[in-house]
Amino acid sequence: MKEFLPQLGKPRPERADAVRNRALLLAAARALVAERGASDVTMDELAARSGLGKGTVFRRFGSRAGIFQALLDEEERSLQQAVMAGDPPLGPGAPGLERLVAYGTARIGFLFDNHEIARASLDGGQKIPAGESPLSRLHIRMLLGEIRPAFGDLDVLAAQLTGALDGPLMLQLPTEDLSSAAAARQRKRLMQGWTELVTRLCALPHRGPSEEAHGVHR
Amino acid sequence: MKEFLPQLGKPRPERADAVRNRALLLAAARALVAERGASDVTMDELAARSGLGKGTVFRRFGSRAGIFQALLDEEERSLQQAVMAGDPPLGPGAPGLERLVAYGTARIGFLFDNHEIARASLDGGQKIPAGESPLSRLHIRMLLGEIRPAFGDLDVLAAQLTGALDGPLMLQLPTEDLSSAAAARQRKRLMQGWTELVTRLCALPHRGPSEEAHGVHR
Structure with a gap:
């Protein structure tokens, strides 16, 4: 797994003030999101709440979406840990x-x-990747290589x-009302759909032409 | 197909000045994108080039991403026509x-x-759907119902x-250099991957448990 995920869990070393500013800003973003959701939070409010200058915030994160991307990365860390070192x-x-x-x-x-934060991290004006975690693609690729x-x-x-x-x-998926019963059903359906999709794709008793040609046996 | 795609090709009637403003703005957006790409174009420039007030532009499209969403919808119209009434x-x-x-x-x-326009239409702050065409989902759903x-x-x-x-x-996909040879290979690989994916999913000589239970024959 190492070669696919060299950077995960190991953020680049940052200068001490950058680390502190980042922590302040993410704490402010978390608090504002908890108070009234991500969609209305502006750069100005984030700067004011964190006690940082707007220029600092802009230089560090580039845009409002960049801040939410950083927040999403933080929230994702426990999922990353569970994938890399948690229980099977x-x-x-x-x-x-x-x-x-x-x-x-x-x-x-x-x-x-984390739907609100995930959506708020999307900005087509930003460089890719934003809004999609490389973890997903790298981890899925690694598992596919194993499943073959x-x-x-x-x-x-x-x-x-x-x-x-x-x-x-x-x-x-519309952003409204993700705590509703309809959303809970949708969540369950998507999870079941994923299970069905990858099971169908991967569990086929089918050997690819190249494997047959090379006499590969499993 | 009708019940899935009632709105396609039939935009809601708009007032004459709204139609004219929309056409002016989309023409300006097209021209600016052709001159130097979507990523640097601002609302101010779009308003100036189209000869409309910035307030009008904002009221009509909500945001920069909204303008590119409208442009993407326009560009998509010929694909929609081909899907609805073109050759098999x-x-x-x-x-x-x-x-x-x-x-x-x-x-x-x-x-x-249309990658630049498609990316520029993405804005997590906007209401969904943006950046994803309902045509895709509705059309794919209809075809799946046929293929069963x-x-x-x-x-x-x-x-x-x-x-x-x-x-x-x-x-x-990173936005840079989509005219390169590498991008052409990527395009071909994605097309082949799609063909393989849906063929595997749909062409299985497999009957689902519910069909067996109900004795459905095709």
Whole structure:
């Protein structure tokens, strides 16, 4: 797993004041989001609440979306820890397909729980990646390599499955009222759909042409 | 198809001045994008170039992303026409799976050709849907209903496949240098990946448990 996820859990070293400013700003963002949701929070308010100058905030995060991206990264850290070193099947030790099901289910839950922040981190004017965690794609790619489904291009399949996981929540699901009963049903349906999707794709008793040609046996 | 796509190709009637303003603004946006790309174009420039007041532009489109969303909708109209009334397999008349392959391939091509505008239309602060075309999801859902793959929840599968189609280009692919040879390879790989994905999902000689239980024959 190391070669796919070299940077996770190990943020680049930052200068002490940058670390402090980042912590202040993320605390302010968390507080404002808890008080009244992400959608109305402005750069000015974030700067005022954190006690930092607007220039500092802008230089450090580039935009409002950049701040929410940083906040999302923070929130994601416990999911990353669970994936890298937690109990199976989310953590190491379970068969690849079980881990893939567990990861997708956890990611859908994470995106529901942090939907406002995740949406607020999206900004098409920003550089990619924003709004999509590289963790998803790298981890899914690694698991696919382990499962070895009969697909030619596992990099593309990993990108598509990441899209299947993040797309409905980031691009399609309305933001309103995610605590409603309808949202709870939607969450369950997406989790079941993910399980069905990857099980169908990966559990086929099918050998790809290249494997047959090279006489590969599992 | 009608019940899924009632609004396509039939924009709501607008007042004459609104129609004129929209046309002026989209022409200005197109010109500015052609001159130097979408990423640097500001609301102020769009207003100035179109000869409209900034207030008018803001009221009509809400934000910079809203303008690019409107531009993307315009550009998408010829794809919509091809899907609704063009030649098979993109248009009606071919088997569902062939149409699904053709639609995904066309959508990937469209998102490559309009990548800058598509990215610029993304704004997490805006109401959903933005950045994802309902056409994709509705059309894919309709085709899945025709193909009837052995999945329980075709609405969720349609949402996931839409994410598999749009996610890599909207959330993952870096914006730089889409005319390079590497980008051309990427485009081809995504198209092949889509073909493989939906073929595997839909062409399985597999009957779902509910069909077996109810003795459904095809």
